[in-house]
Amino acid sequence: MTAGTGTTTAPAPSTVTVRRVSFPRVLASEWIKFRTLRSTVWTAVITAVVMIGFALMMASLMNMAASTPEMREGMASDPDMQAMGMTGTTVITLGYSFGQLAIAVLGALIVTNEYSTGMIRSTFAAVPHRLPTLWAKLLVIVATTVVVIALALGIAYLVTMPILDSAGLPVDLSDPTQLRSVGGCVLYLATVAAFALAIGTLLRHSAGAIFTLVALFFVLPIIFSIVVGATDAAWAEWVNKLLPSVAGERVIATGPTPDNLLEPWTGYAVLAGYTVALLAAAAVTLKRRDA
Amino acid sequence: MIEAHALSKRYGPKLAVDDVSFVVQPGVVTGFLGPNGAGKSTTMRMIMGLDRPTTGHVTVNGSPYARHERPLAEVGALLEAKAVHPGRTARQHLQALATTHGIGDRRVDEVIELTGLTAVARKRVGGFSLGMGQRLGIAVALLGDPRTLILDEPVNGLDPEGVLWVRNLAKHLAAQGRTVFLSSHLMSEVALTADHVIVIGRGRILADTPVQDLVDGASRRTVRVRSPQATELAEALRRDGAEVTPTDDGALEIAGSDAARVGETAAAGGLVLHELTPVASTLEDAYMALTADAVEYHAGDVADAAPHETGPAPAAAGPQDPTAQQGDAR
Numbered sequence: 102m103t104a105g106t107g108t109t110t111a112p113a114p115s116t117v118t119v120r121r122v123s124f125p126r127v128l129a130s131e132w133i134k135f136r137t138l139r140s141t142v143w144t145a146v147i148t149a150v151v152m153i154g155f156a157l158m159m160a161s162l163m164n165m166a167a168s169t170p171e172m173r174e175g176m177a178s179d180p181d182m183q184a185m186g187m188t189g190t191t192v193i194t195l196g197y198s199f200g201q202l203a204i205a206v207l208g209a210l211i212v213t214n215e216y217s218t219g220m221i222r223s224t225f226a227a228v229p230h231r232l233p234t235l236w237a238k239l240l241v242i243v244a245t246t247v248v249v250i251a252l253a254l255g256i257a258y259l260v261t262m263p264i265l266d267s268a269g270l271p272v273d274l275s276d277p278t279q280l281r282s283v284g285g286c287v288l289y290l291a292t293v294a295a296f297a298l299a300i301g302t303l304l305r306h307s308a309g310a311i312f313t314l315v316a317l318f319f320v321l322p323i324i325f326s327i328v329v330g331a332t333d334a335a336w337a338e339w340v341n342k343l344l345p346s347v348a349g350e351r352v353i354a355t356g357p358t359p360d361n362l363l364e365p366w367t368g369y370a371v372l373a374g375y376t377v378a379l380l381a382a383a384a385v386t387l388k389r390r391d392a
Numbered sequence: 393m394i395e396a397h398a399l400s401k402r403y404g405p406k407l408a409v410d411d412v413s414f415v416v417q418p419g420v421v422t423g424f425l426g427p428n429g430a431g432k433s434t435t436m437r438m439i440m441g442l443d444r445p446t447t448g449h450v451t452v453n454g455s456p457y458a459r460h461e462r463p464l465a466e467v468g469a470l471l472e473a474k475a476v477h478p479g480r481t482a483r484q485h486l487q488a489l490a491t492t493h494g495i496g497d498r499r500v501d502e503v504i505e506l507t508g509l510t511a512v513a514r515k516r517v518g519g520f521s522l523g524m525g526q527r528l529g530i531a532v533a534l535l536g537d538p539r540t541l542i543l544d545e546p547v548n549g550l551d552p553e554g555v556l557w558v559r560n561l562a563k564h565l566a567a568q569g570r571t572v573f574l575s576s577h578l579m580s581e582v583a584l585t586a587d588h589v590i591v592i593g594r595g596r597i598l599a600d601t602p603v604q605d606l607v608d609g610a611s612r613r614t615v616r617v618r619s620p621q622a623t624e625l626a627e628a629l630r631r632d633g634a635e636v637t638p639t640d641d642g643a644l645e646i647a648g649s650d651a652a653r654v655g656e657t658a659a660a661g662g663l664v665l666h667e668l669t670p671v672a673s674t675l676e677d678a679y680m681a682l683t684a685d686a687v688e689y690h691a692g693d694v695a696d697a698a699p700h701e702t703g704p705a706p707a708a709a710g711p712q713d714p715t716a717q718q719g720d721a722r
Contacts, residue, residue, distance in 0.1 A: 117495070117499050117536070117537035118494070118495070118496065118499075119462050119464060119465040119493050119494070119495055119536045119537065120462070120493055120494030120495075121461045121462055121493075121494075122461065122462065122463065122492050122493060126491055126492050126493065126494055127492050129491045130488050130489070130491040130492045133484065133487055133488040133491055134477075134480075134488045137479075137480050137481070137484040137488070138477065138479045138480065139479060140479065214477060215477070218474070218475075218476065218477045218478060219472060219474055219475040219476070220475055220476055220477045221475075222437075222440075222442055222471055222472070222475040223475040223476065223485075223489060223532060224489075225441070225442055226440055226442065226463065226464075226467075226469055226471070227463065227464055227489045227492045227493065228463075228492055229440075229441045229457055229458035229460075229463050230458060389444070391437070391442065391443040391444060392437075392442040392443070
């Protein structure tokens with residue numbers, strides 16, 4: 102080794118331990134990336150808070166309805182309410198429809214923000230095989246979603262318990278339907294996260310990915326529910342029940358399945374199928390495209 | 393060692409890198425010189441496996457970058473100053489990348505200190521100046537203590553002290569037997585830092601030569617004269633062994649002589665001089681001549697229609713091009 106010039110100190114070659122790139126190491130790296138961004142941490146916290154808030158609001162509403170016969174009747178005759186079911190789990194899982202927006206944005210952003218900042222080149226220089234990065238991101242976002250949503254549902258269950266008891270709508274997890282609904286809520290949002298990650302990887306642009314996800318999960322269902330309600334067109338009914346959110350959220354519903362919607366697990370399988378297909382497409386393009 | 397074989401990259405209709413072959417040797421600093429848009433960054437991204445070559449292939453330390461089990465120990469790269477999420481701190485950024493190779497926090501802190509980022513290591517990168525971002529990029533490159541370093545415009549945005557530091561660091565790393573490949577669009581920068589230079593223009597290799605050769609070529613002095621009897625003067629000077637080239641504005645450009653001899657030759661022949669000016673061409677001139685040639689040659693044939701199979705071959709062809717042109721009268 103030659104003597105350093107001036108203040109330049111040499112990196113000591115023999116003392117640096119560099120190990121093989123392995124999936125657990127890539128996973129640990131992706132976890133560091135996830136938890137070191139304020140935006141991701143805040144999105145996760147806000148998702149939980151919103152879910153709990155919705156549960157409290159709905160519980161209070163049900164409590165009011167319990168003592169107001171006209172309101173109870175009105176709710177009972179609403180077809181959407183019927184499909185969703187009217188049990189304690191419906192109340193604590195209600196926030197999923199807003200939670201899915203936050204989760205979808207989070208899932209898309211953990212990959213699109215790397216493209217918009219140029220970080221992706223640092224990432225792929227360290228993990229040139231690329232695919233371990235995608236699977237590690239998938240694991241991080243799915244695991245985080247499961248933990249955050251399970252926690253949110255747990256807290257929602259506890260804080261709404263006294264209100265729901267007085268409304269005569271207790272959460273009963275010994276009821277298989279209610280258990281499926283609570284588990285389905287976690288599963289549905291975890292799948293939405295994976296779906297969003299795939300969309301983000303395919304589109305690479307934050308705005309484009311978020312627009313696509315909002316269109317798929319919010320705008321199209323609203324448009325189609327209006328079209329289906331107004332026209333009874335068979336094709337519209339088909340498209341509607343196969344929309345990712347309309348199909349997937351059946352797994353959370355506790356009411357009887359209406360004719361124009363899928364059975365709970367069939368619906369979830371449709372969403373899972375889309376997600377697997379999109380992830381496969383994302384993996385192929387990630388490997389092929391220039392970073 | 394970096395070996396590129398007939399590397400090409402096409403973006404739509406534009407051929408960014410056109411059949412490029414070169415070898416970057418360990419133990420010396422190799423400069424990669426070319427104007428903006430010449431294909432330097434694209435070539436470097438292809439070396440790192442970030443961009444897929446349209447044709448050809450490139451290996452680092454004997455195999456394609458992605459085949460290495462410990463890529464960061466093979467190649468450390470500064471590809472652009474801010475390939476960083478601005479929301480993370482410098483230390484978090486380094487930790488995230490280090491973790492993929494099981495590199496511990498001790499090494500992370502070591503490269504932070506080495507690059508002079510200790511004071512800002514726990515600040516978010518979003519607030520960094522260009523120079524600090526550059527230092528962070530170099531810290532990332534050094535993380536895995538790599539055998540090969542690829543630095544794309546490493547002195548961009550650095551203050552004079554930082555520029556000096558990068559030069560010394562590059563030389564020092566090369567002296568340890570590492571391969572150091574750094575790009576610049578400034579001839580002067582390469583002349584000060586590199587031992588060997590590969591010049592690229594319009595996606596083609598124009599020269600692959602020791603920097604000293606390029607410097608020697610450029611330091612050739614010429615003399616400019618104006619005379620109403622230009623024809624006779626040119627003849628007299630040629631008899632004297634000088635190279636004479638008429639310029640567009642009616643002057644004569646004389647090489648292989650000096651002002652005193654030109655003046656004496658004119659006096660001996662009784663020729664009137666209106667101007668007698670010694671001209672020292674700079675490194676930048678040599679570089680401009682080299683890259684300007686690339687533009688002229690581009691439509692036609694650039695000597696090497698067939699790709700060279702050995703490393704030194706383009707080295708022989710490259711640097712002679714501009715000299716051959718200047719020495720037409722020889």
